[in-house]
Amino acid sequence: MSASKKFAAVTGAGSGIGRATAVALANAGFAVALIGRRIEPLLETKELIGTEGGEAHAFSADVTHAESVEHAFAQIAQTFGRLDVLFNNAGRNAGAVPLEDYEVDFWNDVVATNLTGVFLCARAAYRIMKAQSPQGGRIINNGSISAHSPRPHTIAYSATKHAVTGITKSIALDGRAFNIACSQIDIGNAATSLTERMNKGVLQADGRLASEARMDVTHVANAVVHMASLPLEANVLNMTIMASAMPFVGRG
Template sequence: MGQTQKKIALVTGAGSGIGRASALALMKAGFFVVLTGRRVEPLQQTLDQGVAEGGEGLAVPADVSEPESVEALFGRIRNECGRLDLLFNNAGVGAPAVTMDELDVQVWKRTVDINLTGTFLCAREAFRLMKEQQPRGGRIINNGSISAHSPRPLSIAYTATKHAITGLTKSVSLDGRAYDIACGQIDIGNAETPLTKNTSKGRLQPDGSTRPEATMDVSHVANAVVHMASLPLDVNVQFMTVMASKMPFLGRG
């Protein structure tokens, strides 16, 4: 691609859901967006849609849980884009809704590897690049979750990783000050994506019942990401919660 005058953004998990919506919104807002995820076809579908709407981007498959894969991804960004202005650390997975004594250790490790270690690996490489590039600095946005504040029943692996993301966000935000690297977190509740397709039909509640919950269009999340991404580096949204107004959160449990 060579150098571009546009700001360069990287969106992980860009093949579907929040990642796809955010990548498309960032392209529409004028960013050149590098899209990554494990599967080529969904990434290409996102890119094709963005280009058809006048955007620019690059699809680079990668597994965020693998250090070598992340290093290769950032090597492509460095070589083909020259810099990175924004990382949206979005990639994540859930885990089966079981009590902790029934949770397979390999499922726990996979959830930690993708949700937490993957976020760290991408933030680590972004930090290194943003620290060295000229002009120096950039922004990292981590996808937390409502579960970073209040867990759902039977969600120990997912909840633990999202609580850890909050600590990671605070540390990166603090350590990035000296290098003009801003870091914030967006906590999302009940956005309509393939992962939440059954929410309106019924979700398990703390009292053991299953009840429908309100949802919101994923475009509201994408618009919030664009807002955070478009701020000058001397302004930061440290934490933002975007949620369906009537979903159970405050007072949950």
């Protein structure tokens, strides 16, 4: 591999924000490791990158299982020789469920993906970045505007996204000694299949159902590329990118 080439990994790269960001990183000159549970969508992303002249490799992994994550990142290290950026993107939605109706298994499933998965992938990337020469790298966690303000009846999702902020700050602190930067991007209403319900109407803080504005997912991808492309002496600790007209700022 060229000494000047940069290497990135993207979790949840088979669709939505992950796919758009993987493509954008490849277009920016990164070789990209595509990580996800199902290999078929990853191969579709890989093919899309290849048709645009980029380099991508697919690695199947379940981010909720430590052994699966460790195996995937070991393969990435062997394939690339180093890792410069992790976009820690994999997560799951958790629809509106009143607190009194929450099942423990549902809670545990959301926590496993949105919190434990973020930790496991960050840990694996951190180990590579600390051990490699030149030392260092950047981890970008996908938070959410729910890391700042919850939607109604989303206690598990909101709790995990608030916790991701703690992970981001901890890694940003602990990584200083090893030239490892950590960032968080909080995204509001990117136009993907997961937010199509916004067009029909979603529950608001005042109990109404209302449709919400969405933004093109490429704006998110380009924002991640900007964060990923900074020299390690600089860091965007936290970025909020959102559809301008969504009801995030103000009283509900």
